[in-house]
Amino acid sequence: MESESRLVRMCIESACESRESVGKWRLQRRTLERLPSALADAVLRRLSARRLLFPSLLEVFKRSAEAIDLRGENAVDAEWMAYLGAFRYLRSLNLADCHRVTSSALWALAGMSSLKELDLSRCSKVNDAGVNHIVSISSLEMLRISETGVTAEGVKLVSLLINLSVLDLGGLPVDDAALSSLQVLKNLEFLDLWGSNISNEGVDILQTFPSLSFLNLAWTSVTRLPKLLSIECINMSNCTIDSLLEGDGYKASLAKLVLSGATFANETKAFLHVDTCLLSFLDVSNSSLHGFYFLHHMTSLESLNLCSSIMGDDSIEVIASIGANLRDLNLCKTKVTSAGLASLAGHLPKLEKLLLSHTPIDDSAISYISIMPCLKFVDLSNTAIKGLVHGEGTETKLIPSLAALHGLDCLESLNLEHTKVSDAALEPLSICQELRHLYLQSPSITDVSLHHLSSLSKLKRLSIRDAVLTDCGLESFSPPTTLEMLDVRGCWLLTEDAIFPFSRKHPLIEVRSKNEV
Incomplete structure (x- = not known):
């Protein structure tokens, strides 16, 4: 099967190589009409x-394609829509960010019998008139019209689409009356x-939506939520929160709760009606929380985001006590130090992602990180990491602290941007053979590091920004065969005399060299 899939990919690549190659097969209508839908969809994606x-x-493709994704295509207009309206088996159409799509252009889609998913997010020229055309597509099960020109009156029209299970009205002026009109969407x-x-x-x-499992009320004036029996995921980011899912003796079985940037009127009351033992995802980044006592019973947590909170070493023990199932932990912009990480060592056996950017940690933290066996993604950017520490019992001998990462057999991504690492500090990374993504940004890095990193056989993305790389160093660099992107922005000694030949020699590598922000 693997060889067949490779062959199919090669055929698609050849068919979509140029306008000339497209011209050779586009006239074979009968063959194209018999294309399997999955293959037709793949060809359309590649052409786009x-x-x-x-x-x-x-x-x-009008008799074969079932899913078309044109998101962000600025050329899509009424002419495109006229052709799309003729697709007999089209099931999914994504037109998000197609800014030339207008309400009148949507007329071509009216009455389509097979369309189940339509995404018009951020199509600013779509308004209530466009909704009038959309509601004739009775088969729709998913509709996304966030950040369009649709008003509350247009939202009321959506109630005609009684088969909807997914409705995205983000950024629209939906009021209580408009929401009330949607009660028919059972x-x-x-x-x-x-x-x-x-x-x-x-x-x-x-409460009248019996199957509602996902609800996003971020950036609204809502401060409380009533009991919602089927709810599993709530987003109330940037809201002032008084209480959640309040009901007599009722505790909601939430799986995911996003409260980023929220202000808590009463921290104790906020989580009182949530069965915290069942939560698997919690985001309270940038919120006003002053205590973390509510974490004590969240033993099912797999993802915890405390970025820009007041979390510090004095509270870190609570994370250790619930860390058995944690896979994703964000402590960026907190007060957690290397000593705090010592409290976590040995308590996060399943942790795969650890974000520590903009924290006061130093090189001593690396030894604690190295005993978190499942780590795949580590962000140490904007910290005091130097990559070199004094050897035990000596003030002169420096030992690479990053050598401790050798024990992380699963490490795929490492971010050391805006740290004080140098060539000598980076040399041990050449043994981390599972690394796919490495991000560096330091004026202490030179051509020497390019040589060290060339041995990373699985590396896909390498960023060495603001470094002292030279034309000679780039010319002698033998990148791993897997490398897809090389970012050398800010390397002021590099010139086009070296960058252009490198790009020609390695056409499959995207080279970013402009000094852009």
Whole structure:
């Protein structure tokens, strides 16, 4: 099967190589009409990625394609829509960020019988008139119209799409009356209302959606939520929170709770009606929380984001006590030090992602990180890490602290940007053969590091910014065969005389060299 998939990929690559190659097969209509839908969808994706897709070419896929993704394509307009409206088996259409799509252009989609998913997010020229065309597509199960020109009156029209299970109205002026009109959507499972005009009185309407499992009320004035029996995921980022899911003797079985940037009117009351033992994902980054007592019973947590919180060494023990299932821990911009990490060592056996950017940790933290056996992604950027420490019993001999990372057999991504690492500090990384992504940014790095890192046989992305790399160093660099991106922005000694030949010699490597922010 693997050899077949490689062969298929090679055929698609050849067919989408250039306008000339497209011209050779586009006239074979009968063959194209018999293409399996998965293959037709793959060819369309590749054509779009290579900017080889144009309106009339769409016609040859109208009997085979089921999923079309044109997100961000600025060329898509009424002409494109006219061709898309003729697709007989189209199931999914993504037009997000297609800024030339207008309400009148959507007329071409009216009445499509097979379309189940339509994404018009950030199509600013789509308004209530466009919704009038959309509601004739009775088969729709997913509709995304966030950040469009649709008003509360247009939202009321959506109630005609009774098969909807996913509805994204983010950034629209949805008020209580508009939300009330949607009560007929009994299949609704996903509802996004961020930035809406829903009030504390209006949220009671949410109780009439029997299958609602995902709710986003971020950036709204809502301060409380009533009991929602089927809810699994809530986002109330940047809200002022008084209480969540309040009900007599009821505790919600939430799996995911996102409260980034939230202000808590009453920290004790906020989590009172949530069964915290069942939470697997919690984001309270940038929030006003002053205590972390609520974490004590969250033994099922797999992802915890405490970025920009007041978390420090004095509170870190609570994370250790619930760390058995943690896979993702974000402590960026907290007060946690290397001593605090010592308290976590040995208590996070499943941790895969650890983010410590902008914390006061130093090289002593690396020894504690090295005994978290499942780590794949580590971010140590903007810390006091130097990569070199004084050897025991000596003030002169320096030992590479990063050598301790050799024990992390799963380490795939390491970020050391804006640290004080040098060539000598980076040499031990050449043994970390599972590394796929390495990010460096330091004026203490030279051509020597390029030589060390060339032995990383699985490296895909290498960023060495603001370093003292030279033309000679780049010319002699033998990149790993897996390398896809090389970022050398800010390396002021590098010139086009070396960069252009390198790019020609290694055409599959994307080289970023402009001094852009």
